Amino acid sequence: MLTSMVKEHHKEQAKRKQEQEVRRKEAIEASNELTQSLVDTLNVGVAQAYLNQKRLDAEAKQLHLGATNFAKQTHQWLQLIDQFSTALKDLGDVENWARSIEGDMHAINQTLELAYKASRATQTSSGAGTALEASASASKNANASGT
Numbered sequence: 001m002l003t004s005m006v007k008e009h010h011k012e013q014a015k016r017k018q019e020q021e022v023r024r025k026e027a028i029e030a031s032n033e034l035t036q037s038l039v040d041t042l043n044v045g046v047a048q049a050y051l052n053q054k055r056l057d058a059e060a061k062q063l064h065l066g067a068t069n070f071a072k073q074t075h076q077w078l079q080l081i082d083q084f085s086t087a088l089k090d091l092g093d094v095e096n097w098a099r100s101i102e103g104d105m106h107a108i109n110q111t112l113e114l115a116y117k118a119s120r121a122t123q124t125s126s127g128a129g130t131a132l133e134a135s136a137s138a139s140k141n142a143n144a145s146g147t
Helices: 002-124 128-146
Strands: none
Touching: none
């Protein structure tokens, strides 16, 4: 009887060990599944963050390229405006020069006309003093009209 009780006790112990082993394996499997599920969830977030970072990097490169192109274009526009401004200044200088030349030409024309009239007057008159006075008068009139 004692031996049968010991045998029965060993059987029950073996049975309990098997049950514990099955439960242990089930617990390990469940914890592995939980761990895998948590890792997968975490990996999805990490993968999404990686994709977002990749898109941000691409957009940053495009923005930098756009800013660089804009800076180049702005520099070209500034050069064009500077050239245009210089051309306008030159045009103004030419216009003032043309006015000055035109005024000088009118003064020369008037002086020559007066000298011509004075020389004709001296040819018709007999005195040399009147020709000199007429020439001086013509020069004064030319200077007065040119100024």
